[in-house]
Amino acid sequence: MKTYKTLHSFGSDEYIVEKSTFIGYAKPIKSEEEAVEFINEIKKKHKDATHNVWAYTVGETMNIQRYSDDGEPQGTAGIPTLEVIKKEDLRDVVVVVTRYFGGIKLGAGGLVRAYTKGAKVGIEAAQIIEKVKYKEVGITIDYNQIGKVQNEIMNMGYTIKDTLYTDKVQIIVYSREEDVQSLKSKMTDITSGTAELSESESFYLSEKDGQIIL
Template sequence: MPRHFPSTVAGTVEHEIVVTRSRFLTTIVPVTGVEDADRVIAGVRRRYWDARHNCSAMVTGVLGDQARSSDDGEPSGTAGVPMLEVLRRRDLTDVVAVVTRYFGGVKLGAGGLVRAYSTSVSETLDRVALVHRVELTRVAVTAPHADAGRIDNVLRQWVQQHGATFDDPTYGSAVDFTLWVPQDAVDLLQADLAAASGGGLTPVVGGTRVVDVPTH
């Protein structure tokens, strides 16, 4: 059974809500790791230097196994943790959320703050495009130049139909093709390639990697 990996977001999204005159501006950004997330948080702080709070939550790592949050002066547990819980519920990783609060003069109480910060992140995530991650297996195929054009067409069509990806061919004494294929489709590729080449081509199955697959 294929391994499950958390998704991430395709790009930066910003959204604002107002709760009892307090403004909550959310910035959600895809990141490559903790240091990248820290740079995003620092950038938001500089941008909204006059705000009372810039609370944050991040999840990083291909399995989403690293997480951190900050209440940034709000009562403990009322901002960063609720924000983090939203990211967790959405099954996301390599993402940072920063919620900037401009105080409106009316205290919201602990429950009100939890709702405001979690709603800010949730509504912003409703506006993002997701990038799913899947583990694909490397399959190498070497074809003689005389057959390369036809095999190229066969493989490109196959990739489109089976959730695989296709690297640019490498030309030498022969032509080397590299495909990244879902594990449960490797046997099918071998059979289809044998049929297309009259049994003349034998794919070589290699290691795996996790790749991003944008949703449409």
């Protein structure tokens, strides 16, 4: 899988409807065990809450999907929370919506809307990002080439991770996997073939609106 959507980090937010407080929590996870651990943490934190509804997906194809209404009427809480995750096409994500009952019943439709919004505010606080496959490209050059090479890298829109100064200069660049050959060809051209080029194994970096988030 070249790209997929997930969350950047832990996030939470809350809102009130008909005196009931709904607190949305969301977090990226790497396994079902991590999801369960997070759910248990929130349940412990809010053991006095009326309900701690949860849902999560694990795997590149969302092959693991779980949810719980935690005592709310069937279909009014866990499924709406899971549907928010699926609608946003998020992988490896857990969401918990905690409810403190305010004394006014919301009805089935009201509960669906409330838990949907609770999941959304938690997810928005955690920040949706895209995971994209990258490689590190090492460009080793002579000192007299550094200005030209750095300018070209920046003009092409690449991000420089690091610059190492020894008897030569090594510039380490983050490149999307599909752009590696283009970058290496350009570096070969502008250094008349004198640049020493290397590339790492592929790995995922986070992007938001096309920009790398580290």
